[in-house]
Amino acid sequence: MSTSTRSPGRPRSSVDAEVFAATLRTVHELGYTRATVDRIAAAVGVAKTTIYRRWPTKGALITACLVDTFGPLPLEPGDTRDDVMAKAIRYGAAKIGEPGVAAAFAGVFTDAISDPDLREILSTQLQDPYKSVLQEALGESEQRVLFVIDVVIGTLLHRMGMTGRPMVEPDVKALIEMIQRQL
Amino acid sequence: MSTSTRSPGRPRSSVDAEVFAATLRTVHELGYTRATVDRIAAAVGVAKTTIYRRWPTKGALITACLVDTFGPLPLEPGDTRDDVMAKAIRYGAAKIGEPGVAAAFAGVFTDAISDPDLREILSTQLQDPYKSVLQEALGESEQRVLFVIDVVIGTLLHRMGMTGRPMVEPDVKALIEMIQRQL
DNA sequence: GAGATTTCGCTACCAGAAGTATCGATACCG
DNA sequence: CGGTATCGATACTTCTGGTAGCGAAATCTC
Numbered sequence: 001m002s003t004s005t006r007s008p009g010r011p012r013s014s015v016d017a018e019v020f021a022a023t024l025r026t027v028h029e030l031g032y033t034r035a036t037v038d039r040i041a042a043a044v045g046v047a048k049t050t051i052y053r054r055w056p057t058k059g060a061l062i063t064a065c066l067v068d069t070f071g072p073l074p075l076e077p078g079d080t081r082d083d084v085m086a087k088a089i090r091y092g093a094a095k096i097g098e099p100g101v102a103a104a105f106a107g108v109f110t111d112a113i114s115d116p117d118l119r120e121i122l123s124t125q126l127q128d129p130y131k132s133v134l135q136e137a138l139g140e141s142e143q144r145v146l147f148v149i150d151v152v153i154g155t156l157l158h159r160m161g162m163t164g165r166p167m168v169e170p171d172v173k174a175l176i177e178m179i180q181r182q183l
Numbered sequence: 184m185s186t187s188t189r190s191p192g193r194p195r196s197s198v199d200a201e202v203f204a205a206t207l208r209t210v211h212e213l214g215y216t217r218a219t220v221d222r223i224a225a226a227v228g229v230a231k232t233t234i235y236r237r238w239p240t241k242g243a244l245i246t247a248c249l250v251d252t253f254g255p256l257p258l259e260p261g262d263t264r265d266d267v268m269a270k271a272i273r274y275g276a277a278k279i280g281e282p283g284v285a286a287a288f289a290g291v292f293t294d295a296i297s298d299p300d301l302r303e304i305l306s307t308q309l310q311d312p313y314k315s316v317l318q319e320a321l322g323e324s325e326q327r328v329l330f331v332i333d334v335v336i337g338t339l340l341h342r343m344g345m346t347g348r349p350m351v352e353p354d355v356k357a358l359i360e361m362i363q364r365q366l
Numbered sequence: 367g368a369g370a371t372t373t374c375g376c377t378a379c380c381a382g383a384a385g386t387a388t389c390g391a392t393a394c395c396g
Numbered sequence: 397c398g399g400t401a402t403c404g405a406t407a408c409t410t411c412t413g414g415t416a417g418c419g420a421a422a423t424c425t426c
Contacts, residue, residue: 009401010393031297036383047404052385106293109344113286114214116347123345147354150341151334151361158337161292162306164299171330178334178365182357192372193422219412230375235414 012054018044019051020065027062028100032107037061059111059118062104067125070095073133081183084137086176088130089152093175096156097166105157140183148179195237201227202234203248210245211283215290220244242294242301245287250308253278256316264366267320269359271313272335276358279339280349288340323366331362 022043027035037058041048055061073088096102112119127149134145155175159167167175205226210218220241224231238244256271279285295302310332317328338358342350350358 006395007401008395008399010403012402013393032293033383034297037385038383047406048384049386049405050403053402056385058384103293103296106289106296109340110215110286110289110293113289113344113347114217119345119347127345143354147357150345150350150354151338151358154337154339154341155334156337157292158333158340161296162302162310162333164296164302167333171326171333174330174365175334178361181364182361190372191370191424193374194424195373196422216412220414221412231413232376232415233374236373239414241413 013046013050015044015046015050016054016068019046019054019061020068023061023065024069024098024100024104026100027104027107032062032103032110059108059115060121062108063118063121063125066101066104066108069098069101070126070130073130075133075137079137081138082180084134085148085179085183088134089176089179090172092152093156093167093172096153096160102157102160106161109157138183144183148183151175151179196233198227198229198233199237199251202229202237202244203251206244206248207252207281207283207287209283210287210290215245215286215293240301242291242298243304245291246301246304246308249284249287249291252281252284253309253313256313258316258320262320264321265363267317268331268362268366271317272359272362273355275335276339276350276355279336279343285340285343289344292340321366327366331366334362334365 019040023035023040026040026043029035030039037051038048040061041051051061055064073091075084075087079087096105108118108122112122127146130149131142131145134140134148135142138145140148152175156167159165159171202223206218206223209223209226212218213222220234221231223244224234234244238247256274258267258270262270279288291301291305295305310329313332314325314328317323317331318325321328323331335358339350342348342354
């Protein structure tokens with residue numbers, strides 16, 4: 001009854017990790033719009049059709065890439081509320097500062113604002129896990145946690161969009177302290 | 184020696200306002216990517232070439248449209264620091280909540296992250312005026328004012344991108360209080 | 367009014383990108 | 397070996413950003 005019932009036929013080659021890496025690299029080098037699926041496929045050394053067999057659209061590919069990049073928060077049992085917030089913000093700042101991540105994020109956002117399906121994917125697959133963990137770790141309401149996520153991620157992305165560079169340490173510290181005061 | 188020396192030839196028809204209105208409307212209805220210059224021109228009843236004669240690229244058009252939409256802050260002489268922040272945030276929230284504005288903003292951002300020229304336009308024409316006014320009104324350093332702008336605009340945009348809806352009043356109020364506490 | 371100048375709408379065009387269809391080859395299961 | 401699903405490769409359609417070239421219209425100067 002397990003899922004060990006493999007479907008027949010040639011199995012998919014396991015290239016997801018390479019595809020994600022190549023996607024971020026290409027988005028970093030060329031920007032979201034010029035990071036074509038063709039180029040990404042070529043960078044991996046697979047055919048474009050192989051990409052489209054796994055992810056139905058470019059937006060879905062980029063979103064999956066972001067979900068893969070943003071792993072679980074590195075929290076520890078003894079963390080205080082302030083520790084949790086500080087670690088979460090520094091983690092987010094570090095991830096968004098990685099090459100290509102901010103551009104990919106902004107690109108998906110642009111599509112998501114006018115695409116309910118993509119927004120659903122983004123909200124469910126990317127935001128909800130952090131929402132749950134933070135609710136648990138902080139003992140705060142869903143509304144307040146969502147507000148904090150808006151502030152943290154929004155601020156970091158806006159800085160990247162306006163300056164093209166990650167937020168500098170003093171501002172990250174200010175962000176942490178502001179949020180800690182808020183909760 | 185004034186600028187009254189009109190250049191010869193047929194003068195430009197004054198359709199900027201109509202173009203901006205049609206741009207926001209089209210972006211609102213179709214999203215940033217599907218809001219083609221063709222469609223915008225058709226909505227105004229003007230040829231596509233007329234659009235490109237005024238704005239060199241789609242990104243420049245949208246940015247100009249945003250600059251036009253975000254007018255001056257409605258501040259008054261007697262405003263306290265808290266008044267200034269509250270008014271600025273409510274003003275930003277209202278503007279970003281207007282149909283098409285958030286989608287346009289996010290779209291320009293996406294391009295700007297990997298386009299230094301567009302980033303320069305965005306920073307200079309859209310952000311700098313508010314930066315100056317707020318520095319003056321609040322007596323704060325450039326760094327702190329830029330930080331506040333990142334937080335406010337970033338938060339409001341992230342909420343729009345994730346939910347597709349403007350930030351609700353309780354959260355706007357929380358944002359205002361958080362910023363007031365921060366300064 | 368005549369001429370110069372510039373924008374107008376229109377059409378045609380190009381390069382590039384998303385996504386689809388097809389086909390022979392290939393890898394795995396039983 | 398037979399069945400099946402994926403593989404790479406190629407070709408294709410549709411759409412979009414942006415450019416080029418045209419005659420017509422509008423305005424200024426003389």
